[in-house]
Amino acid sequence: MTTAPFDHLILGASLATLDGADYGAIRDGAIAWRDGLIAYVGPRAELPGEPSSIARVVERVEGWITPGLVDCHTHAVFAGDRAVEFEMRLQGATYEQVARAGGGILSTVRAVREASEEVLYAQSKPRIDALRADGVTTLEIKSGYGLDFENERKMLRVARRFGDESLTVRTTYLAAHALPPEYAGRADDYIDAAIDWLPKLHAEGLVDAVDAFCEGIGFSPAQTRRLFERARALGLPVKLHADQLSDLEGGAIVAEFGGLSADHVEHTNDAAVRAMAQAGTVAVLLPGAFHVLRETKLPPIDAFRAHGVPMAIATDCNPGTSPLLSLRQAMQLACTHFRLTPEDALRGATVHAARALGLADRGVLRVGLRADLALWRVNHPAELCYWLGGDMLDTRWVAGRPH
CATH class of the missing domain: 2.30.40.10 (Urease, subunit C, domain 1)
Known part of the structure; x- marks a missing residue:
């Protein structure tokens, strides 16, 4: 034989x-x-x-x-932590109140800016190791806590360092995550800067995709589109923090650009769901943030099913709203909060998550x-x-x- x-x-x-x-x-x-x-x-x-x-x-x-599990949405490279903010929220402060008081993302920005590349790597490594130990073989890591050229570059360089024969890492440029203090009141100017940094970082081989936080406390649909136009000109795929706190047509915007995924999507409307289905855009459910923020507005799970939109699951590992170090735990939370079946959740953390990263060779x-x-x-x-x-x-x- x-x-x-x-x-x-x-x-x-x-x-x-x-x-x-x-x-x-x-x-x-x-x-x-x-x-x-x-x-x-x-x-x-x-x-x-x-x-x-x-x-x-x-x-x-x-x-x-x-x-192997695929964690398609993380902010796992960062410095410091925000355990105090967790206490604040338990005492009644909302996500927006924490952010507008100068906490939230900007407190992590300060810690990242103060950290050297080696310190940032050392502080991030235990989180990456925990995700690996929980079955993750492919991991997405975003920038977005630097908010200037050198610190966004530092974050992306550290993220790249975690990619080796034991883990595939995909990097996402998220400079449009929050408005840094030096650009207070000048969001359009900051988006101009973020657009200018993108081709330089892409030329260094540091960017696999482009993301933005399209929200009332983030960036407007018009500003998001400007960034996405630049990404498209560079041949980079886009994804979006979409409709987490309100409906700003984020799902429709990412679909308009043929984007890989719309993430969070608690407030995504039916028309945007249909647009996502037509564009082949994956809905990335992030039950860790939903759980930690004690949200009550469920993503439109039935609409995603009805229109055939694939649903991925990710940890959203981040210091403020989802300090989650287990993709398997995210799967459990998706079943508990969103009523997914265990099979739905496993597919969401494998084949659909791979699709949300533009990877057709795994899952x-x-x-x-x-x-x-x-x-x-x-x-x-x-x-x-x-x-x-x-x-x-x-x-x-x-x-x-x-x-």
């Missing part, structure tokens, strides 16, 4: 391929890869070739293998895609959303390499 073209093979595992209904489940399965790409996935009984002829064979694996266990996998110590994939906390990850493989 001809030897199968594999350089690594796992036998006997249960597979949640997500390639089909009911998790795309295969019990007593086999999955093999070569040169970092999946070469076989299916029932063990249908495996071609002789396993004994393959150099690395793992047999009788217990648990479930899923695609599903399918021949020809990257061998980004996670082996979990569970008896059913629903347990990934059932348990609150706990260490369930056995092994991650990134492009076929175990970690």
Whole structure:
């Protein structure tokens, strides 16, 4: 019998391929890869070739293998923390009151500006390590706490440093996150500056996508469009913090630019949902911020379902509104708050999250895609959303390499 073209093979595992209904489940399965790409996935009984002829064979694996998790919206590179603001909100202060009082994003901006690149890396590393340890194999990291050229550059450089053979990192330019104090009352001038910085940072290979905070306490639709026009001219995809606190047509704006994703989307209206569906824009649900801010306005989940808008799940890991270090916990919160099913949530943290980053080569266990996998110590994939906390990850493989 001809030897199968594999350089690594796992036998006997249960597979949640997500390639089909009911998790795309295969019990007593086999999955093999070569040169970092999946070469076989299916029932063990249908495996071609002789396993004994393959150099690395793992047999009788217990648990479930899923695609590696994809955290498609984080602010995980920052300095300091904002635990005091958490107390303020519990005492009645709103998100807007904290921000307008000079706290919120601007307090983190001060900490980031004061930190050297090495300090910023050292303070961010435990968060990145925690996300990795929870099954994440692909991670998005935004800038947006520098708010001047050198500090936005510093943040993006640090984010890039976390990308290695154990983790794919995608960087997002979010200079349009808040108005820095030196531009007080001059938001249009600041957007001009942010537009000017973008091509320079892109030329250094530091930017994969462009984002903005389109909100009453952020930037207007007109200012957002100006930034997005520059991104489009540079060939960079866009995504948007959209409709989190109010409906400023953020979902429609990002769809207008064929954007990758509209994120938060609690206040997105039905017309914008239809526009997102037509543009192929993913809705990124961020239940961590919803939970921490004790929001009550639910995203239009039924409308997203009705119009076929894919729903991704992300941690939104950030120091102020979502100090969340577990994508699996975000999946659980999405089930609890938004009534997603565990299968919806797993798809949201894999295939739909990958799509929200413009990555079509991962998120599903399918021949020809990257061998980004996670082996979990569970008896059913629903347990990934059932348990609150706990260490369930056995092994991650990134492009076929175990970690």
